[in-house]
Amino acid sequence: MRYIATFDIGTTAVKGVLLSEDNACACEKSVEIETFSEGGRREQDPLSWYAAVREISRAFFAGGISPGDVRGIVMSGQMQDLIPVDGDLRPTCNAILYSDGRAGAEAERLAALIGREELVRSTGNQFDGSLPFPKLLWLKEQNPGAYRAAEKVLISSKDYCIARLTGEYVSDVTASATAGLMDIHEKRWNTAWMEAAGLDSGKLPRLRYAHEQAGAVTPGAAAETGYLPGTPVYTGTGDAGATTLASGISADGEFNINLGTSGWVACVSDDVLPKGDVFNLAAMPEGVYINVVPFFNAGNVHKWVSRALAPSEQGKYDYVDRLLEESEAGSHGTMFLPYLVGERFPVVDTQIRGGYVGVTPETTKQDLARSALEGVAFSIRQGIESIGRVPGKISLIGGGARTPVWCQILADVLGHPVHVYRNSDYLPAVAIAASVLVAQGEIGDYTEFTDTLQGSDNCVRYDPVPANVERYNRVYPRYLRVYPALKTLCGD
Incomplete structure (x- = not known):
């Protein structure tokens, strides 16, 4: 029997499901996550996300499943976060969550610099202080140490867990559409906006579709989680993409x-x-x-x-x-x-x-x-x-x-x-296991999988x-x- 390990890195909990090839749930587990709230600011420690993934993964194998039988790992996660990560895959500060609107003043400055109509035309969305782009400018100005130490800035909670598993910094196009930086039709970063704002566009992750492989489990991550080194890890999607698919x-x-x-x-x-x-x-x-x-x-x-x-x-x-x-x-x-x-x-x-x-x-x-x-x-x-x-x-x-x-x-x-x-x-x-099945040629498109849920x-x-x-x-x-x-x- 072969399995797909799936995770949902949510706001209140990390949920994991080990799904068998006949679409049955072989194991499931949930670990609660703490949110730090003060004066309208909302943050989480990304280390807690990965700790939950490690705990859930070990629970998968404690039930007798062989690591060699896991054909792939895929995740969904909360979107619109600002997650600065250093070269050792550690956060330089807490993740600033989607529901934190602290960067309102920075959003107004960026709108004046770039042009609000251009922002809306390219991203397909309105622009305000809850988005990662203005939050990144806030970080540079209010916490310059955390900004300088960040090799990359990630957008979704699952992006951080993928980085810890693979050493790769990637984000999917669904979650990245919430950053205030991605051209929604061309699926590319507006790097010129970053440079105009005095921000380093090299800190942005690579963009991928959900079914594209992000990387493979590293030997270090294998020792922490129990997966075999080289197990494929797929880009997955922001939680709205996963929920839309599931519905x-x-x-x-x-x-x-x-x-x-x-x-x-x-x-x-x-x-x-x-x-x-x-x-x-x-x-x-x-x-x-x-x-x-x-x-x-x-x-x-x-x-x-x-x-x-x-x-x-x-x-x-x-x-x-x-x-x-x-x-x-x-x-x-x-x-x-x-x-x-x-x-x-x-x-x-x-x-x-x-x-x-x-x-x-x-x-x-x-x-x-x-x-x-x-x-x-x-x-x-x-x-x-x-x-x-x-x-x-x-x-x-x-x-x-x-x-x-x-x-x-x-x-x-x-x-x-x-x-x-x-x-x-x-x-x-x-x-979201469908993205693994699409990637590995088991199904032709996503609807073949979602139809079975209805x-x-x-x-x-x-x-x-x-x-x-x-x-x-x-x-x-x-x-x-x-x-x-x-x-x-x-x-x-």
């Missing part, structure tokens, strides 16, 4: 919602969608684009409200699930703005924070729990409307899909059936409840007025 959307009008710590709504097309509130990515298949509305706030809202309401940390999710089962649509007039860590879309405001509206003496814990999740659902509805296409199919994936009441809330708020995939926590890691045994359909749809349609216009009202209270 099975492949035609105009098909949408996927991801409810991870952060979240997004994605659809696919044959070109970028030139709208200011839509993020465009190069997809895993060549010549295909993903049109994304990303959100800073999704599963983190569920985590926060569970911690806030539950009497203890242990069993907090079960406790809140019980509250949700007892709740009613509309939360008796209580509304929640879900922008706990600022927001990227459907509004662009890194300073805004969350808040409840409409709390009365009669408001219950059930109302507080449900309205928090309703707030995320309203935010997602606003994001879908901003894309400007009528959904023909909506699928749901991510950790939030494990909460049935939330799945129903989404169907009701969107007024559309929602298809929820089982085992969604691990599904993106499983789905059977009825893998999917539960939630149909909207008409009475709830009517109620949410009345509430939604009020929700849209909450952000403008609270904006005046946040920031400086």
Whole structure:
């Protein structure tokens, strides 16, 4: 039996799946990752990512799998990070995460230098302080030691783990589309922008498609992980690419919602969608684009409200699930703005924070729990409307899909059936195995693999409840007025 080792280097955890040649999961393991947050800044230690990969890899082989039976390693990971790495493959400082908007002033200076229209035309996206390009300028000016020591700057968490396994600095075109530096149609770095800003373009990694080989496991990495030296390691993809592939959307009008710590709504097309509130990515298949509305706030809202309401940390999710089962649509007039860590879309405001509206003496814990999740659902509805296409199919994936009441809330708020995939926590890691199969000639294209994930045994359909749809349609216009009202209270 031959196996593919797949990893998803996420924000809250690193998940690994050892997938057999008959598409069965031979082993799976998850290791949680710590995030450092202070004053709106969000960082992680890349060493913790690789430590998790080592731990998971050793667990694969502890079950009796032979290292010689692993035909390839492939990863997905969080995107839009700034990860400076020295010549010894060690980070020169913590990774600055995608949800950290500290480089707003630098973004404005770069837009003035290069021209905002040129930035948007080439990258296919708006330009702000959450992107790695302005963060790199911030690093040079605010932490010059870390900048000088960096031999390369990586964009995705999985890029760092690939570097540790292979000694190669590469990034995929999906994740690199979030850097604010890649020409999205030509799939190349705009090195002239770097030079104009006084930055070293030699620090950028090589660009590759997901199915292209990044390198092979080095003897040193083999000793740390248990793989054989020379095991192929493939470039893989940013998490949005993996999730889109796993969700099975492949035609105009098909949408996927991801409810991870952060979240997004994605659809696919044959070109970028030139709208200011839509993020465009190069997809895993060549010549295909993903049109994304990303959100800073999704599963983190569920985590926060569970911690806030539950009497203890242990069993907090079960406790809140019980509250949700007892709740009613509309939360008796209580509304929640879900922008706990600022927001990227459907509004662009890194300073805004969350808040409840409409709390009365009669408001219950059930109302507080449900309205928090309703707030995320309203935010997602606003994001879908901003894309400007009528959904023909909506699928749901991510950790939030494990909460049935939330799945129903989404169907009701969107007024559309929602298809929820089982085992969604691990599904993106499983789905990216397709890139290894494409690379090794086992399948002709990605759809041959993703079609196997779409059977009825893998999917539960939630149909909207008409009475709830009517109620949410009345509430939604009020929700849209909450952000403008609270904006005046946040920031400086």
